[in-house]
Amino acid sequence: MPAHPAADHRQPGAPPPADAPPADALAAVARAAAADAGGLDPDLLGDFLDAVWAAVLDRRRLPAQRIDRYRLVGERAAGAGVALRALLDLYLSAAWRLWRLLPPVAAATAPAAPTRPGGPDGPGGSGAAVRAVDAAALVDAGEVLLRASDDAVAALTEGYQVARRQLVRREESARREFVDDLLTGTSDVPGLVRRAQRYGLDLAAPHTVTVVRAAEAYTEASALIATLERRLQGAAADADALVATKDGAVVVVSAAPDREAVREVLDTVRAVLGPPARTGWRAGVGRPGTGAGAVVQSYEQARRALELARRLDWRDPVADTADLVVHEVLLRDRTAARDLVRTLLEPLRGVRGGPEPYLRTVEAYLEAGGNATGAARRLHLSVRAVTYRLARLRDLTGADPAEASGRFALQAAVLAARALGWPDDAEE
Template sequence: MPVPRPESHPHTPPDTVVLNDVAHAAADDAGGIDPALLGDFLDAVWGAVVEGRRLSTARTARYRSVGEEAATSGVALRALLDLYLSAAWRLWRHLPPVAAAHADPDGVVTAGEVVLRATDDAVASLTEGYQLARRQLVRREESDRREFVDDLLAGTADVSGLLRRAPRFGLELTGPHAVAVVRAQTPFRDGSPQLAVVERRLQGSVADADPLVATKDGALVVVFAAPDRAAVDEVVLRLRDVLGPPDRTAWRAGVGRPAAGAAGVVGSFEQARRALELGRRLGTGDPVADAADLLVHEVLLRDPGVARDLVESTLAPLRQVRGGVEPVLATLEAYLDSGGNATETARRLHLSVRAVTYRLARVRDLTGIDATRSEHRFGLQAAVLAARALGWPGERG
């Protein structure tokens, strides 16, 4: 139903001083944003009230671009809408029908309908433009973030370019950083709620430097400042907390060693991936494998062929043991880890001391290596470590 056209003040021009005062007061109400974002809104409402009509479709559409401009300028939507709503109510008392309400009370009602409808149309258009622009910005930000993460972890991008882009994503690559890589039964995906939870939980883990949380080939990747060991421990602790019990999602993590620069991040990322795989092969009870604790394994596996020769030449005779290699290998592992203490080994494996000594004797008889002799232990331990790292002689049951 069309708004009735008032007859009282059909050609009353707006007072520019009044409109300017209203615009600046509304901008103050909205937190001090630029009053220029109002555009011609006050003139348009004044004219619509005087002529008793709605804002035209073409004019309303202009506010969509204002919403887009506000979104790209970083203005909050709430502040933008507050600007327009404050401008509308502040303009009200100055409108000709309101100023002449004693002479034409019905004109006030009509003016109210025009102002409310004009404000509603403008706010709807503003919001639509703002939301569309924000979605585009988010998509662009996600694309830029994905490109940066891929370039950073690949190690093939221009280093100076990475250093320039890094602060935008919260990284200052001149300092030492470390990388954690997590895999679980369900692959991690960009934009998933779980990623947002991890990001929130890790915020503030290192002073003045929030970690970069992203995904890579279905794995969760966390790049974080690591000025000291305490920073690494704090990030790992928070990761454990947010990921929950490992038996629930079968998650495992690898943590690389800290290093400075873009190349340091790449190196730490590769170390974290190797540590993750080594932790899986070793079947350790701790789901977090730290590259700093696996240096011996890395040395042993630097030449897989040599490592396999060491294992085969040292441990191959154990294949003859009834019941398989695994029980004997586990006994050797526990015995060597306990410093050659048979009683402690028995406690760890829930065996009798007699069973432990029997297995050690079988190792001596089959391989000629006596684990109870200190001069034999170094080579034997290297072979056992390499066997675990290589998954020799096959997957454990």
């Protein structure tokens, strides 16, 4: 078996062996292949060309140790941001360009010397050019080159994909840590602001938080999350939005220079998540604010709005904190709110059917502007049934719905009852 060129121990200055790879020619192959691959660094080829040359001469596969090196090359290329397609193109382009330089191929394609008259053609020979071609050597060279290319490409791809998965896991972990710090607050506010820029958020501008929940918990792996973020980030040239999941809910942190920007975010949520009636999603929207602390406050407001909307049986799937300000005021002093409910509505606990029909009657009556006929249509009852309930309310609570002061007292009491979850979940 021929000796490997790398094992040739020559004295300094001695001429290279006849089968040594031509350094200048291989360097030219590497440069041309790098150009084919979009201008990659030829050094990414490492010793690939020399290794293939030696393998062809020895008529063997690339050694396992060399193949392992290409896995490392794939890992380094992934970390440097080199595209896998370009990396493979570099190696495959180098392989086919090397083919003509390989000794068996070069010998088969070199110009043949003409025969002498009287030579192999016999006396009076024609002198035609003849060449002795080693067909077996050509076949072996082709097989070794293809096998080496296949092994190198497989190792490069494996190393690249392993590195990419590690990078993705690290990025996911960093993103999750950032989202947690952003929504719960951190003492390192300057650091948080710098990290926010990495995810396209400028916390020096106003932002708001939207929290979306559905019957089934959302996960980070859901295709809806990626679609929603892509739609939001592509909504406008200056749009910045971060979409993540937390505690089974979708959390959207988005720029909020005005109410129109918030409306566009909600329109996109509706378009991506589909009709609320199908998936049961509901959204809470916090107030816009500037700075990292404002994001934390907006997030908490959005969560409270969702919970309050659930208690109030809010008709709109979107509960905006701005629309629930009256309820927030009522709940700011929960003790006073509970006292109001107990004082005015506690007598309804003893009526037949419980308090709920009377609470709904008050709500319908007020929505209809104090009109019993309109309330009857909303409740699908007769006008007589509505007027009876209103009269019973007056007798039991002492507040007359027909009078302004009575209507105000009943409305405040019912709003507080809904917000507190009375009579089932009221705090005692």
